[in-house]
Structure formats: C-alpha cells, structure tokens
Amino acid sequence: MHPRWTAPVASVPVADAAESTPIADWLPIAHYALIGDCHSAALVSRGGSIDWCCLPRFDSDSCFARLLDRRRGGHFSIAPLGPCRTRREYLGDSLVLATHFEGDEGSVRLVDFFAMRRGGREHPRRELVRIVEAMRGRARVRVRFSPRLDYGDVEPWIYRWAEAAHVAVGSNTALLLSGDIAMVLDGPHDLVAEFELREGQRAHLAMQYLSPERLDEEPPSPREPAAIHAHVEETLAWWRDWASKLTGPSGRPGPSAVRSAITLKALTYAPTGAIIAAPTTSLPEAPGGERNWDYRYSWIRDSVFTVRALARLGCGSEADGFRRFIQRSAAGNAADLQVVYAVDGKRRLTEVALGHLEGWRGSRPVRIGNAAHEQFQGDLYGLLLELAWRWSERGNVPAAADWDFLVTLVECALRRWAAPDHGIWEVRAPPRHFVHSKVMCWAALNRGVQLAQAHGLPAPLARWREARDAIRAAVMAEGVDRERGTFVGSFGGRELDAALLLLPAVGFVAYGDALMRRTAAAIAQQLDEGGLILRYRRDDGLAGEEGVFLPCSFWLAECLARQGLVAEARRRFERACACANDLGLFAEEFAPARGEMLGNFPQGLTHLAHIAAALALEQAVAETAIRPDPAAAVPPPA
Numbered sequence: 001m002h003p004r005w006t007a008p009v010a011s012v013p014v015a016d017a018a019e020s021t022p023i024a025d026w027l028p029i030a031h032y033a034l035i036g037d038c039h040s041a042a043l044v045s046r047g048g049s050i051d052w053c054c055l056p057r058f059d060s061d062s063c064f065a066r067l068l069d070r071r072r073g074g075h076f077s078i079a080p081l082g083p084c085r086t087r088r089e090y091l092g093d094s095l096v097l098a099t100h101f102e103g104d105e106g107s108v109r110l111v112d113f114f115a116m117r118r119g120g121r122e123h124p125r126r127e128l129v130r131i132v133e134a135m136r137g138r139a140r141v142r143v144r145f146s147p148r149l150d151y152g153d154v155e156p157w158i159y160r161w162a163e164a165a166h167v168a169v170g171s172n173t174a175l176l177l178s179g180d181i182a183m184v185l186d187g188p189h190d191l192v193a194e195f196e197l198r199e200g201q202r203a204h205l206a207m208q209y210l211s212p213e214r215l216d217e218e219p220p221s222p223r224e225p226a227a228i229h230a231h232v233e234e235t236l237a238w239w240r241d242w243a244s245k246l247t248g249p250s251g252r253p254g255p256s257a258v259r260s261a262i263t264l265k266a267l268t269y270a271p272t273g274a275i276i277a278a279p280t281t282s283l284p285e286a287p288g289g290e291r292n293w294d295y296r297y298s299w300i301r302d303s304v305f306t307v308r309a310l311a312r313l314g315c316g317s318e319a320d321g322f323r324r325f326i327q328r329s330a331a332g333n334a335a336d337l338q339v340v341y342a343v344d345g346k347r348r349l350t351e352v353a354l355g356h357l358e359g360w361r362g363s364r365p366v367r368i369g370n371a372a373h374e375q376f377q378g379d380l381y382g383l384l385l386e387l388a389w390r391w392s393e394r395g396n397v398p399a400a401a402d403w404d405f406l407v408t409l410v411e412c413a414l415r416r417w418a419a420p421d422h423g424i425w426e427v428r429a430p431p432r433h434f435v436h437s438k439v440m441c442w443a444a445l446n447r448g449v450q451l452a453q454a455h456g457l458p459a460p461l462a463r464w465r466e467a468r469d470a471i472r473a474a475v476m477a478e479g480v481d482r483e484r485g486t487f488v489g490s491f492g493g494r495e496l497d498a499a500l501l502l503l504p505a506v507g508f509v510a511y512g513d514a515l516m517r518r519t520a521a522a523i524a525q526q527l528d529e530g531g532l533i534l535r536y537r538r539d540d541g542l543a544g545e546e547g548v549f550l551p552c553s554f555w556l557a558e559c560l561a562r563q564g565l566v567a568e569a570r571r572r573f574e575r576a577c578a579c580a581n582d583l584g585l586f587a588e589e590f591a592p593a594r595g596e597m598l599g600n601f602p603q604g605l606t607h608l609a610h611i612a613a614a615l616a617l618e619q620a621v622a623e624t625a626i627r628p629d630p631a632a633a634v635p636p637p638a
Contacts, residue, residue, distance in 0.1 A: 026070070026361045027051070029283060029597040030581040033088060033097050034263065037114035038270040039124050040209075041279035043067060043601075046086050048099055048110050049077035055173065055209040056126055058269060058276050058343055059296040061150045063173060068282060068366055069357040074148025076207070078132055080108050080139040081194075090583060093258055094239030095266050096232065097583075106137025108197065115206075115231040116238040121270040126209040127223070129231055133202035143181060143205070145191040149173050151354055151368070155189040165222035166191055167215065174212045178222030179205040204228040247314035249619050256577060257614045259584035260607035261313050264306070267604045269343035273321025274298035274329075275306055276343060278588065278600035284363035285546035285589055285599050292363050294370045295588075295600040297349060299340045300326055301379070301424060302605055304386050308505075309611040311390065323387050327402070330384065334408040337384075339377050339426070340370055376431070378421040381413035382440030385447035386506055397455050407459060410448035414467045417441035418474075424499045425535055433491035435479040436499040442471040443506040472508075486519040489536060496523050497536045498552035501559045511562040520559045524572075527552070530592025531575040547589035547598040550579055554609035561613070561620040569620065573613050586610065 032043040032051070040060070042053035051066040051073070065073035084101040091098055096113040110132045115125040132141055147156055149171045156170035165178035166185075177183065181203050183191040197203065206223040214220060239262065246253055246261055253261070267276050281294035303326045310319040329345035330337050338347060353365035388398060388406055398406060417438060420431035445468035452459035478491035489497030500519050504511040527534045532548040533556050553576035560569035579590040581597070586606035588599025 029360075029587055029601050032067075032581075032585075032601065033090075033099075033112075033583050034266060034279065034585060034602055035095055035097055035113050035128075036266040036279070037116055037120065037124055037126075038266065038268050039126065040114070041266060042112075042114070042128060043280070044097060044099070044112050046088065046099070047077070048079040048101070049075050050112075050128075051075050052280060053128070054279070054296070055175075056211075058267075058279055059294075061171065061173070062152070063147045063149050063175060065148065065152050065357070067280070068360055069152050071358075072148060072152040072356065074146050074152060075144070076130075076146065077144045078110055078130055078141065078205075080106075080141050082140070084108075088583065090259075090262075091236060092240060093243035093262060094236050095262060096236055096239070100135075101139070103137075103139055106139040106197075106199065107135045108139045108141065109133050109135050111232065113232075113235050116235045118238070120238075124270070125231075127231070128207045129228055129235075130205045130207075131202055131229065131232065132197065134197035134199050136199055138196060138198045140194065140196050141203070143183065143191075143193040144186075145177055145183060146189070147175055148189075151366075152357060153354075158185060158189060158191060162222050167210075169212055169215065172212065174210040174215055176208040176210055176220055176222065177205060178208075179203070179228060180225040181205055202229075206231075245314055248312070248615055250622060253313060253611075254614060254618075256580075256584055257313070257611050260586075260610045260614075261310070261315065263585060263602055263607050264310065264604055264611075265315075265318065267602075268318060268321075269298075272328075272344055273318070273325040274341070274343040274345075275302060275318075275322055275604055277302060277605060278603050280600045281368055282363065282366040283360055283587075283598070283600045286363075287361045287598070288363055289545075290363075290365065291546055292359065292365060292367055293372075293600070294349075294351070294367050295603070297340045297342055297370060298322075298325065298329075300330065300337075300383050301339065301377075302608065304383050304390070304505075305605060305608040305612065307387055307390050309608045309615075311394070312615055313611065316394070320391065323391055326384065326387065327405070331405055334381075334405065334412045337380050337409075337412070339375060339380060340372055372426045375422040375426055376416075376419070377423060377426065378413075378417060378419070378434070378437035379424055379440035381409045381416075382443035382447070382506065384409050385413075385444040385451075386440075389447040389451060392451060392454060398451065398457065403451075403457050406448065406451065410444050410459075410464060413441040413444035414464070417467070417471055429539065433478070434497070434499075435475060435487055435490060436497065436502065438471055438475050438479065438491075439503050439506065439508045442468055442475070442508060445471065446507065475508075480515070484518070484522060485515060486522045487515065489538070495536060495538050496526055498523055498527055498533050498549070498555060499535075501552070501555040504559070504562070511559060512564070516559075517563055520556065520563065524556060524560075524568075531572075532579070532590060532592055547591045547596075549589055550576060550586055550603070550606040551609035553579075554606070554613040558609070558613040558616040561616040564620065564624070566617070566620050566624050569613075569617055573617055576613075577610070 031046040053064040054060045066075040088099040099110045101108045115127040154170040156168040158168045161167045168175045186192040204225045277295035282292035285291035307319040329341040351369040351371040357366040423434035533552040535549045557573040585602040587597035587601040588603040
C-alpha cells in the first residue's frame, strides 16, 4: 500500500503567489471530508484543501476558515498542478482520508488524518498529518499553508524554527509545521512550496498545535519524516481496533452504519464524553439566509439518540460517557437546566455575529455561540429520565445522589408541563404548546415511576401517576385532530410535525397503534419534499425557508419499519441514504430540487438517526422472514 521511503523532496518558491492561488468558487458542502482525533476536527475538500479547522478543540477559534470566507478565512492546500480527475476514500474502517489525483503524466495520492494513539484521551498528539506520494509516473505538486487565526481575524507571524520547520503564531495559538518539504515564506503570513514527485517518492508534513507559551517554556521538536509516516499505521490500527467492536442485532452492522458510527466517534470530545452536533458553524439551512447556527456544542436532545444508537452497536462506553457528561453538566438546580452545553460542560454560550466574515455563499450572519442555551424546552426532563431509564435497562441502579437529582427533574416536569415552550426545534418565535414537549414531560413522570418501582427507590408515586395521567389526557384531548385521526404539532392546531414520529420511542404510543400509523402516513404525505421529510410547514419566526431536515426522513423510515411496512421503510431509507456524499457523510439538511447538502456538516443527529433506521430495518427484515408483510393500508380514524 505504501511505496518505499525515499530521500527528502526538494522544493522551490512559487514564482507568482497571486496567480498561483486564485480564489476558488464556493465548493458544495458535499465536496468536504471529515478528519479528526476526538478533540478537534478539520474539513478537507475534494481538491486537497483544508478549509475548516478549529484547534485545540471543536469549539475553539478557527485556524483555517475558507469555508466561511474565501479571502480572509485561510486554508492549507496540497494538490498536483494541472487538470486532474479525483476520487477519494477512507482507508478501511478509519478516519484516514486518501484523495487520489489522476493526471495525464502520473497519479498522486494525498493521505490526511489526525494522528491517534493509545492514551490519546489524556495526552493527544494534536497533530494533523499530510502525506503526498506519487503512485504512477510523475507530478508537480504545490503546497500553500495560509493559516488565519481567530476566525480569520488574525494574520499570524510566521518564522523559521528549524530545518524544514516553521512556526505560525498569533492570538492564543501557535502552529508548528514540519516535515521534509522545504517551505518558503510568501509574504509575512503564508508558506508555499512547489516540487516534483516521481513514482515511489513521498513527502510529509505535520502540523502540531501548540499554546504560544510552549515556544518559550518547552521548545517543541520538529517531526522527522520517518516519525510522521509511522503515525499512519498507528492511526489506522487505532481506528480498526475501535471499529472491530461494533456489533448489530444480526452481527456485524452494514458498511453505512459503521461509517456513521465512526463519524459519531470522531465527533466525541474524548476528555468529557460530550458528542457535538457538528464540527462547523453557520453553514446555512438556505443559501444567503439567516438560519445559520453554531453546532459545535453538545445538546441534551441528542443524548437519548446517542445512547440508543451507540448502545445497540455495542459502544457501551461511549453511550455511558455521554450519559455521564450530560448528567454532570446538568447537575445542580434542575430548574436551571439548559438544552446545550460546551464540550467541557460550560453553560454560557453567548451568541455573537462575526461581521468580518462573508459566510458560505454570502450567508450571513456568521455566528459563534448559540442563544438556544437560554430557551426553555419542556422535553429536557423527559430526555434525561429516558437516558437514566436506558442506562437502568442495562443492569445499572441509580446511586442515591443520582436519584435525588432525577427526582428534582421529575418534579420540574410535573410543575412546568402545562407551560408553552420553544420545542425540540428551538424556534425563535413565541413559545407554543408543542405536543412532543408535553409527551416528553409525560415520559419524565412515567420513567420516574418505572425507575422507582424497578429499584425500590423513594418517590411520591401516587402524585407522579396522577400527573402522568393528566398529561396523557391533555395530549389526547388537545393534541389530536379527531377529523383526520392523527396527532398534531401543537395544542389546538392542525399542522403536523415530524417530531411526532418520536412518540413511540418513549412508550407514549405503540408504533403499530392506529393513531400512530395514521400520523406516520399523514407526515409521509403532507411533509414530503422530493421523497424526504420536512420538520414542519409553519411560521417559525425566521425569514426565508430551509431544506429538509435529514434526521426526520430516517425517523420516518424507522417508524415504518417498526410498523412492519418494510417495503415503504426501505424506500424511504434508501432515499435518505442517497443524500450522503461519496464518503457516506450526511449534512443537517438537503435541498431536493437542487440535489444539494445544506446546514452544518457532518451532522451527528443525522448519523444517529441513520443508524437507528438501519438497525430497525434490519430487524424488520428478519421478522418478515417469519411473518408476512402487513398491508400498507392505514386504518380510518375512529
């Protein structure tokens, strides 16, 4: 797989930097690939350019942000000169990316990854590795290293550190670039190189993150080429070892589920167990619009999906790590619970607009921070009790302190269930009585009762049961359209909401219940957009439109599979799967009319929903081998 080691490659300055680095047009989101080390991540374009990277962790300031500003954002590109055909792949079950460039005179492979090692949770390498090698013939290769720190606001000071090594420093960041490519300064803020590779030759670069004080206190050593190259096999072995533990209901899960699981692992912040929603900020739900949010944080909402999906794949430690992170971050006063936290559990995520960045395809504002942390969302109590119940189902008993906190959550749900909220979709409009939120408050009380009964824990069971039954009565009275025989999105309304597809997952209604079957069928018909499912069709307080929210399409596929409608579930599942890029990565949303990804990327919730739907479909297929597929007819309302 890897050609033999050869001598270092000579480089020469680029003659005219202005001509050699034209500003690229905006690339489609699907053109990007993810690499990461469970601390931070980067997006690599199909053309070999790192256009987004935040260090030393997911929610740190960016050092490359051409994804959000073509001129000011900064990038790190490696590619052969001249026209090339490209293809790319992850090497096996890993996050080691290989991009192949095929030209007339030769072919080149670029290998990109963050170096992984055992013990990396406490002592990460914080090293991004790039290896370019000639596989056939010869090719002339160009490298440009143009870091722009603090979201493109700081042009770093770059200076020579050692032979074939430079440091870029500014703001609170220092980057050490070393290897066997002799980079040269092109102005004060950029490094460039241009060289020829012949078949069997390879060249190496490693970018290490440093805190600036380390340059004075503990001078780092540049990476030697042999040491850089050794990280390839070490990193591949790390990912292979992790992926080998994945299991499904029928043994090894399918390749797409494995890829989604690897992506979720890459979005996990190893020191705390937090899983971020996505590694990017402000990729828009509609090009040129204002629906641009920072998703580099950890949502309680995602915790239940995470535990469900990862536990079913045999990733018990990741599922439990996320459970502990959420409970630790939310601990204290249950009344102060918030929907989203930083990866270290920090609560204050002040939302700020970065006016100096143009935004992807002019989509402004570019935001960092997320004001959703200030919203009241009634589903939070049910989410945390559902999390505790799933953990209990695996043979665990809440400790006394844990139970005390869970009791306060149940009491909060009891007191606040009748209040309007902003709902699962965090709408920036006046609060409403969302049915999904009411059901999740019901779930908090129901799981509280079940936990107390299962483990003999002290609780006011009679009062909890009474409140639980009152919520159910309210939902059935105000949250059902009697004419159509379906649930509705909010009390007294008629509009549908894809979040209703989640009601069976917490036991409020069975998947096969006639009311749920009619609801799923109505959502499939009325929220359909190009074979995919919208979140809703209503005013949400924001200007413009959005694409289809991909998790909803997988939720429908899972719901249909669990209703025994295997053929329709498979059709919906495959339509949603077609929205992945060539590497199996999903964005948050999709524009069916344009065939284009939208929103932050890759989106953890989409990958979680994909895994859940894939496993449900696998189980349904196995069951239909024993019993016939039921008729697809939906029962009429009673």
